[in-house]
Amino acid sequence: MNIVFVCTGNTCRSPMAEGIFKSKTADYKDYLNISSCGLSAFPGDAASPNAVKAMADREIDISHHRSRPINQYIIEEADIIVCMTESHYSALYPTAKEKLLLLGGGIPDPFMGDEKTYSLCADKISDAIDALLDSDVFFKTENMTQGDIKAVAEIEKKCFSEPWSEESFKSQLQKDYSVCFVTRYLGKPVGYVCADSVIGEVYIGNIAVDVNMRRKHIADGLMTKLIDYCEENHSELLTLEVRVSNIPALNLYGKYGFKVAGKRKNFYTKPTEDGYIMTRVFSHS
Numbered sequence: 001m002n003i004v005f006v007c008t009g010n011t012c013r014s015p016m017a018e019g020i021f022k023s024k025t026a027d028y029k030d031y032l033n034i035s036s037c038g039l040s041a042f043p044g045d046a047a048s049p050n051a052v053k054a055m056a057d058r059e060i061d062i063s064h065h066r067s068r069p070i071n072q073y074i075i076e077e078a079d080i081i082v083c084m085t086e087s088h089y090s091a092l093y094p095t096a097k098e099k100l101l102l103l104g105g106g107i108p109d110p111f112m113g114d115e116k117t118y119s120l121c122a123d124k125i126s127d128a129i130d131a132l133l134d135s136d137v138f139f140k141t142e143n144m145t146q147g148d149i150k151a152v153a154e155i156e157k158k159c160f161s162e163p164w165s166e167e168s169f170k171s172q173l174q175k176d177y178s179v180c181f182v183t184r185y186l187g188k189p190v191g192y193v194c195a196d197s198v199i200g201e202v203y204i205g206n207i208a209v210d211v212n213m214r215r216k217h218i219a220d221g222l223m224t225k226l227i228d229y230c231e232e233n234h235s236e237l238l239t240l241e242v243r244v245s246n247i248p249a250l251n252l253y254g255k256y257g258f259k260v261a262g263k264r265k266n267f268y269t270k271p272t273e274d275g276y277i278m279t280r281v282f283s284h285s
Contacts, residue, residue, distance in 0.1 A: 001138070001187035002033045002077055005103075006092070007084040010038030010067035012118070013107050014084060015047045017125050019060040024129060031187030037074055039091055041067040050110070050118040058122065075099075080137065084109075101137065104128025141221045144180035144192060146173060151189040152182060159208040161270035169194070172205070181225045183209075183218050191218040193226055195238075202230055204240035223256050227280075235282055241275040243268055253278050 003021065007014035014036035022034050045067040046052075055062045075081065075092070081099045083089040084107040089100055107128065110121040132138075144152070149169045156163040164172075172178050172194050179202065183191040191209040195202050204226070209218045230238050241264060242249045258278040267275030 001031060001140075001184070002079045003035075003082065004070075004074060004078045004080070005034075005036040005082045005084070006039065006070060006088050007036075007107075008038055008040050008088070008109065009045070009111070010036055010041035010069075011045050011065075012048045012051045012110055013121065013125065014038060015062050015065045015067075016051050016055055016118075016122050017082065017084070017103065017107075017129065018065075019055050019062045020058070020122070020126050021129055023058070023060050024126075024133060025186055028186040028188050031184070035074075036065075037068050037070040039070060039088060041069040043068055048111070048118070050113065050115050051122075053115055054118040054122040057119065058126075082132075101132070104131065136217075138186045139183060139216075139218070139221065141181055141183045141225045144173060144182040144189075144194070146170065148182045148184075148189045148192070149173070152192050155189065155192065155208055155210045156206070158211050160206070164206065179226065179229055181222055181229075183221055185213065191222055193222045195226060197229075197233065197235065200234070200236040202226070202235050202238045204238070207240075219252055223252065227256060230282055237279055237281045239277065239279040241267055241277055244274045244276055250276070250278075253280075256280065 005014040005017040005021070018034055018036040025032060047062050047065040052063050075096045078099055080101060081092060081096055082101045082103050083092065084103055086102060086106055089102050092100055104124060104127065107121065107124055110117045149166050152169055153164065153166045173180060175196065177197050179195045179197050181193050182189045190213040193204060193207040195204045207219065207222060227238065242253065257280045260276050261279040262277040264275045264277060266272050
């Protein structure tokens, strides 16, 4: 995921926001490209000394930062562009409207201010980034790719007693009747669903969410995506098996119109347990 912070001169607010965001998302660094630029920046200017000091006080080093002006290439490559003020937002709106966010309702410019002014600005930026990270902005549910397999297999290991291997996921993606979606947070896979679609019937092989990302409605997003696929492709039914003791999963499927259609005796192992067959039937006008 390519995230760009934008201010005016790219020497105060946006480099501080870039540094703070990198610090808060260090666990996702392999999936992120974080940068900053300015609407009226002079190429190569260093960050303001007070900005460098405010960041150093927070153990963040932006001393090597050099400013750069925004251009069409940066806009096109960005997934999300985070603006410091409404005026920055408005200036970019015509060409980047679907990518734009306003940080914290607006961050006042500390330019020419003293150390305290910059420190207060850094605090405001930090609080606004915390709120942004807690929102659903950085979640995306898309088609699974081969590049997702390693992370998806790690989630699988944490969730199931008999997990699919990386090779199993590779084979799944190679099927011409495979339907696989992944939810990424800050570019990193945190949930997925794999299904087969054959002659109007869609069978869910597995669906899981990273144990550290539960209660963020990721499973809802995956299920919605799969149901949308079924609707768009005029599927007749969507079906799966689930442990009879898995109450959260039973509640999730029930919410999306699945009904118990049968039971498979001792379907699961480790531990041995019956499995419900749950099915949602689609009626197309």
